[in-house]
Amino acid sequence: MSKDAPLTVAVIGAGIVGLCATLEIQRGGHHVLLIEPGEPGGRQAASYGNATWINPGAIAPISLPGLWRKVPGFLLDRTGPFTVRWRDLPRHAGWLARFIAAGRDWDRITTSARQRYPLCKDTVADHQSYAAEAGVGHLIRQQGLVYVYPDRAAFAAESRIWTMRQELGVRFSEVEEADLRRLQPELSPAYRFGARLDDAGQIIDPGAYCAALAQLLVSRGAQRFTATATGFAFEVGRLSGVATDRGPVACQRAVIAAGIGSAALARLAGDRVPLISERGYHVVIPEPDVELGAGLMPSDGQMGVVSTPQGLRLAGQVELADPSAPPDWRRAEILLGYARKMFPEQAKRFDTAEVDRWMGNRPSTPDGLPCIGFASRSHDILHAFGHAHTGLTQAPATGKLVAALIDGREPPFDPTPYSARRFAR
Numbered sequence: 001m002s003k004d005a006p007l008t009v010a011v012i013g014a015g016i017v018g019l020c021a022t023l024e025i026q027r028g029g030h031h032v033l034l035i036e037p038g039e040p041g042g043r044q045a046a047s048y049g050n051a052t053w054i055n056p057g058a059i060a061p062i063s064l065p066g067l068w069r070k071v072p073g074f075l076l077d078r079t080g081p082f083t084v085r086w087r088d089l090p091r092h093a094g095w096l097a098r099f100i101a102a103g104r105d106w107d108r109i110t111t112s113a114r115q116r117y118p119l120c121k122d123t124v125a126d127h128q129s130y131a132a133e134a135g136v137g138h139l140i141r142q143q144g145l146v147y148v149y150p151d152r153a154a155f156a157a158e159s160r161i162w163t164m165r166q167e168l169g170v171r172f173s174e175v176e177e178a179d180l181r182r183l184q185p186e187l188s189p190a191y192r193f194g195a196r197l198d199d200a201g202q203i204i205d206p207g208a209y210c211a212a213l214a215q216l217l218v219s220r221g222a223q224r225f226t227a228t229a230t231g232f233a234f235e236v237g238r239l240s241g242v243a244t245d246r247g248p249v250a251c252q253r254a255v256i257a258a259g260i261g262s263a264a265l266a267r268l269a270g271d272r273v274p275l276i277s278e279r280g281y282h283v284v285i286p287e288p289d290v291e292l293g294a295g296l297m298p299s300d301g302q303m304g305v306v307s308t309p310q311g312l313r314l315a316g317q318v319e320l321a322d323p324s325a326p327p328d329w330r331r332a333e334i335l336l337g338y339a340r341k342m343f344p345e346q347a348k349r350f351d352t353a354e355v356d357r358w359m360g361n362r363p364s365t366p367d368g369l370p371c372i373g374f375a376s377r378s379h380d381i382l383h384a385f386g387h388a389h390t391g392l393t394q395a396p397a398t399g400k401l402v403a404a405l406i407d408g409r410e411p412p413f414d415p416t417p418y419s420a421r422r423f424a425r
């Protein structure tokens with residue numbers, strides 16, 4: 001509970017970050033107004049269509065040393081895991097340069113991993129407890145996650161990241177070929193080595209989970225506003241409300257948790273954040289005739305491959321493109337190609353299945369860290385966005401940090417690395 005009088009807090013965006021933030025803010029005794037134009041758990045949000053992983057080992061940023069050498073290939077090879085739309089290249093060139101610079105040496109990666117870890121480490125336990133409160137405990141699975149490689153040498157090529165995980169306290173075990181076959185008999189023999197993150201898990205249906213959390217929050221007094229936030233109103237230097245396309249919403253604090261929609265609001269709150277969409281895709285193959293225990297990540301495709309109640313989901317791909325541009329469904333076809341490669345016995349079935357295809361926007365900063373904390377214009381506005389590839393994982397810790405800052409409590413971990421002001425330097 002907050003030591004001061006309860007506040008009215010507007011949370012902008014009901015993706016996983018806004019929902020977890022609301023849950024934690026409510027624990028402080030505050031009244032929350034949840035502003036969201038879509039349905040919580042709906043397809044409009046990245047939180048719907050991701051790879052479902054909740055991963056304490058998600059400590060490495062995407063930009064790693066040597067990436068710059070691969071950029072020309074990304075521009076030319078339309079079938080790889082990372083692509084840039086030519087027509088969007090001029091607009092994204094500055095972001096791309098900062099992205100590459102952020103990962104240019106291993107010291108930076110070590111620092112980044114240390115800064116990411118507090119956001120990741122308790123994710124499974126936190127989601128388990130939220131899911132239990134919402135009556136959907138069955139949506140959280142803790143069966144580990146397995147990175148699969150063609151051979152041990154491919155694993156060894158990533159040894160720095162695995163060592164970093166180990167040094168931070170993330171447990172993993174090596175899976176030799178015979179054990180990999182036992183673990184997942186349908187997996188193609190092209191993958192002969194695995195590394196299993198023992199404590200990682202999945203939210204098997206993230207859309208249903210978000211919908212259930214929203215229901216829980218409303219049952220605890222949160223009020224929903226089906227609207228798009230457009231700005232902020234101030235009176236005598238203090239926040240007095242959030243402007244929306246359906247009229248003003250009076251509040252004393254506001255949290256910007258609008259995913260890719262956050263940059264415009266952050267700017268009005270005094271922070272220019274280089275936030276772009278790393279667009280991602282998924283395919284879901286119903287009745288795939290293969291049930292995965294642990295989720296898999298093939299090293300060549302860099303995607304999450306998981307069993308969900310709707311079928312086999314492959315989610316991944318990075319496409320730097322305008323969020324509003326039409327999806328390029330060839331990227332979903334690449335994912336399907338991996339399904340065929342990984343499970344050759346089932347490939348024919350995949351060809352005839354009614355596959356669900358989805359595209360969503362990862363809200364991404366160039367340094368791989370989210371923006372969490374007070375806005376520059378006013379401490380009545382807080383940022384909670386920019387979680388890129390790992391927002392499902394990092395949402396509970398983000399919510400706890402934001403709630404502590406609103407309450408004026410000692411934060412659970414140092415918020416400095418996530419300040420939006422780092423981009424003003």
Ligand SMILES: Cc1cc2nc3c(=O)[nH]c(=O)nc-3n(C[C@H](O)[C@H](O)[C@H](O)COP(=O)(O)OP(=O)(O)OC[C@H]3O[C@@H](n4cnc5c(N)ncnc54)[C@H](O)[C@@H]3O)c2cc1C
Nearest residue numbers: 013015017046047050051053229259261280390391392393
């Ligand atoms: C293909 C893919 C795979 C992924 N896999 C994983 C994974 O396995 N594990 C993991 O941890 N993460 C994963 N991610 C990342 C994760 O999904 C995102 O980081 C996370 O969902 C972001 O959550 P969010 O709440 O910030 O944004 P969103 O889920 O996008 O929600 C933002 C919400 O804000 C609303 N909104 C936008 N503008 C406004 C406005 N002006 N006013 C009011 N509301 C607004 C939107 O309608 C939306 O509902 C993946 C992402 C993709 C695309």
